[in-house]
Structures are given as structure tokens and as C-alpha cells.
Amino acid sequence: MxxxxxxxxxxxxxxxxxxxxxxxxxxxxxxxxxxxxxxxxxxxxxxxxxxxxxxxxxxxxxxxxxxxxxxxxxxxxxxxxxxxxxxxxxxxxxxxxxxxxxxxxxxxxxxxxxxxxxxxxxxxxxxxxxxxxxxxxxxxxxxxxxxxxxxxxxxxxxxxxLDPVPFEEAAALDPARRESLRRELGVQPTTTVFLCVARFAAQKAHDVLLTGFARARERTQAPLALWLVGDDPFGDGRERAEATAARLELGESVRFLGIRRDVPHLMAAADVFTMTSLWEGLGLVFLEAMATGRPVLASGVSAVPEVVVDGETGLLVPPSDPDAWAAAAVRLAADPELRSRLGARGAQVRRERFxxxxxxxxxxxxxxxxxxxxxx
Structure with a gap:
């Protein structure tokens, strides 16, 4: 054909x-x-x-x-x-x-x-x-x-x-390689890393994510980091997000990584995958995170609840609500067992349905x- x-x-x-x-x-x-x-x-x-x-x-x-x-x-x-x-x-x-x-x-x-x-x-x-x-x-x-x-x-x-092989292979890597990548990006072993892979488009609401991340840092003494992967080939979304990060004085806790070809390894090196979309048709990146065994923290909009089951494979929060995001992020940062449970169930759901x-x-x-x- x-x-x-x-x-x-x-x-x-x-x-x-x-x-x-x-x-x-x-x-x-x-x-x-x-x-x-x-x-x-x-x-x-x-x-x-x-x-x-x-x-x-x-x-x-x-x-x-x-x-x-x-x-x-x-x-x-x-x-x-x-x-x-x-x-x-x-x-x-x-x-x-x-x-x-x-x-x-x-x-x-x-x-x-x-x-x-x-x-x-x-x-x-x-x-x-x-x-x-x-x-x-x-x-x-x-x-x-x-x-x-x-x-x-x-x-x-x-x-x-989703073809899960690259993500499952990355998740199965020697922990030493995972820590090596985290060190390259300035992250210590005790830091909880939140990863977002998305275009810097208005739909993805990076301003909400950055504001929520700033408030999460104010609410906990635990070290947090945010990695932002992606770019905006048709506008100035990335520049505006960088300006927001500077205004919030987030410093080195936020890394703008641009377009990357090693997303599976970044997923494996992070602790939580997150997006604060205002709407989302489905979200292929959620499946990528689930295949890597990572919990998802996302806004519960559009089709996201068809993929991410709140309290079972991740945590869902209202859109445009940085305080709700911050509260969920602090909860995940404080509870490695919760992250592990959500991630394991996410991997199972991905295999069964996607x-x-x-x-x-x-x-x-x-x-x-x-x-x-x-x-x-």
C-alpha cells in the first residue's frame, strides 16, 4: 500500500x-x-x-x-x-x-x-x-x-x-550512569528532579510550572531541580520562560536544555515527569515517562485523565494553579515510596493499554x- x-x-x-x-x-x-x-x-x-x-x-x-x-x-x-x-x-x-x-x-x-x-x-x-x-x-x-x-x-x-524499548533500556541502566548524567547537569543524589519535555507554546503554560516550582521551593527544605527540554521554533516562548525564571530568581535550580536526542536517559535520570498544559489531546510524553517507570505530575485537563490515573499512576492538579502544583510536588519530593509505586503502576498501564x-x-x-x- x-x-x-x-x-x-x-x-x-x-x-x-x-x-x-x-x-x-x-x-x-x-x-x-x-x-x-x-x-x-x-x-x-x-x-x-x-x-x-x-x-x-x-x-x-x-x-x-x-x-x-x-x-x-x-x-x-x-x-x-x-x-x-x-x-x-x-x-x-x-x-x-x-x-x-x-x-x-x-x-x-x-x-x-x-x-x-x-x-x-x-x-x-x-x-x-x-x-x-x-x-x-x-x-x-x-x-x-x-x-x-x-x-x-x-x-x-x-x-x-509507544515503542517502549529506548525508555525501558534507559530505566534499566546502571545507577552509576544515571548519577553521572545528574552530576553533569549539576544535580546532587538527594535532589528531586522534575522533568518537562514540551514545546514552549502557550498551551504548555510554562509560566504556571515555573511559578509552581518557585512556590514548592519555598515550602520545603529538600533540594529540588527542574529540567525543561524543548524549544519554540515559531515564536519567543522559550525567551519568555527564561525571563520568568530570572524574575522568580530560580537560578541554577532550573535548566533550559533545548532540543535533546537523549530524552529516554533524561527521563531515567529524573524523578518525576511534569507538564502544566492548559489542554492536551493525549500527551505522548506521558507514555514515555510511564515506560521509564516515572510518576507523572500534570494538570488534569482534556484527555490527560485517560492516560494518567490520579493517585494510581501520577497526581493530577487543576490547570493554571501553581499552588496546587507546588503542594503535589512537595508531596512527591518527600515520598520516594509514593514515586516508586506510581511509576511502577504507570509502566504496567502503558504496557496494557498503549x-x-x-x-x-x-x-x-x-x-x-x-x-x-x-x-x-
């Missing part, structure tokens, strides 16, 4: 990492995936080629659509779009290329722009062009039905899946059903 994936960007993010896993799994099963993207630096382009993508193409503007995207669509058996801009452009281009009956969309987030009445109405038209729309959680499904105006009968929920083979097979089954209907 020739599969064309169209994504808004190929820079580091949850949707892009999910797509990378899909391409790797589809190629391993004998299919022929190709990838096109609309904007950004294409940071992951070489990773997609290594994963088995036959083509990786930056579309660019209207000329790129005519020269590259439309011919790729006509060669494909299935066209699968990812993220809102790619969904809209892909739906129009696939219709013009005669591939609408083979078009599938994936919704990776509860895109808040869809709450705007005009955007919602437009999406209600464009969003009905795909034959199926895959949503990554029940929450996103309800959101897309209500605000995206796509009927529930056209939605299929497929939870993200396997990567299930995700890939369920997605291919959607393709086959759409192709069968198109052929009929």
Missing part, C-alpha cells in the same frame, strides 16, 4: 513523533509510506528517511502544492493528513487530485481555534471531506464532534502507542476499510 502522510511540520513534537512511529511500523509491515510537510525546519526529516519513508518533501507554497504535493497524492493509495493546517490544505488538494475517497485525517489535539464560530463552521465543511477522521482520545473525539462539527459516525478513536503494534495495526485497518469502500 502506498501511503502519503501530510503533516503541518516535521519538527519535534508529539504529533510528529507519533507519525514517525507510524511510518516506521508501516514500512516494517511492507507498506510504502511517504511524507510531505508544509512549514518549519524539517528537523526530523532524516529520522523519517531512516524510518523507511520513501520520500520526504517540503511542500512550501502554492508552487510546491502543484509541483510536489498533487503528484504525490495521485500516486498514493491512501492520503493521511495530520494537524489542522495540513488537514485543511490536504482536504482541498486531495479533492482536486481525485483522492477524496481515499482521504483520512488524524486529530492529535483539541485545537482551541475550533471554538471560534467561524472557524468551526468552515471546519464543519472541510472536516467532512475525509472518509474517516482518527482521534487519539475519547476527549478529542467529543471535542471534534462538537467544535469541529464532524459527525461521531465518521470518527475512529485510536490511542497513541502498545505500539496495536496502534499501527488499528490504523492500517482504517486504511483498508477506506480502500475497500473506495473500490466498491
Amino acid at each position: 502506498k501511503i502519503l502522510h501530510l503533516c503541518t511540520t516535521l519538527d519535534v513534537g508529539g504529533a510528529e513523533m507519533h507519525l514517525l512511529s507510524q511510518v516506521r511500523g508501516q514500512a516494517a509491515r511492507g507498506h510504502e509510506p511517504s511524507v510531505a510537510y508544509l512549514k518549519g525546519a524539517g528537523t526530523l526529516a532524516d529520522d523519517f528517511r531512516a524510518a523507511g519513508a520513501r520520500e520526504v518533501v517540503a511542500v512550501g507554497g502554492a508552487l510546491g502544492v502543484a509541483r510536489s504535493l498533487m503528484p504525490m497524492m495521485r500516486r498514493a493509495d491512501v492520503v493521511h493528513t495530520h494537524l489542522l493546517k495540513a488537514d485543511v490544505l490536504g482536504a482541498v488538494a486531495a479533492t482536486l487530485a481525485g483522492r477524496r475517497r481515499r482521504l483520512i485525517s488524524s486529530k492529535h489535539n483539541d485545537e482551541q481555534v475550533l471554538r471560534r464560530p467561524l472557524v468551526s463552521r468552515v471546519h464543519g465543511l472541510v472536516g467532512r471531506l475525509p472518509q474517516r477522521t482518527i482521534v487519539l482520545s475519547d476527549h478529542v473525539g467529543r471535542f471534534i464532534e462538537r467544535y469541529g462539527r464532524v459527525p461521531a459516525r465518521r470518527l475512529t478513536r485510536i490511542y497513541y502507542g 502498545g505500539i503494534d496495536r496502534m499501527i495495526d488499528e490504523t492500517i485497518a482504517v486504511y483498508e476499510a477506506v480502500l475497500e469502500r473506495a473500490s466498491a
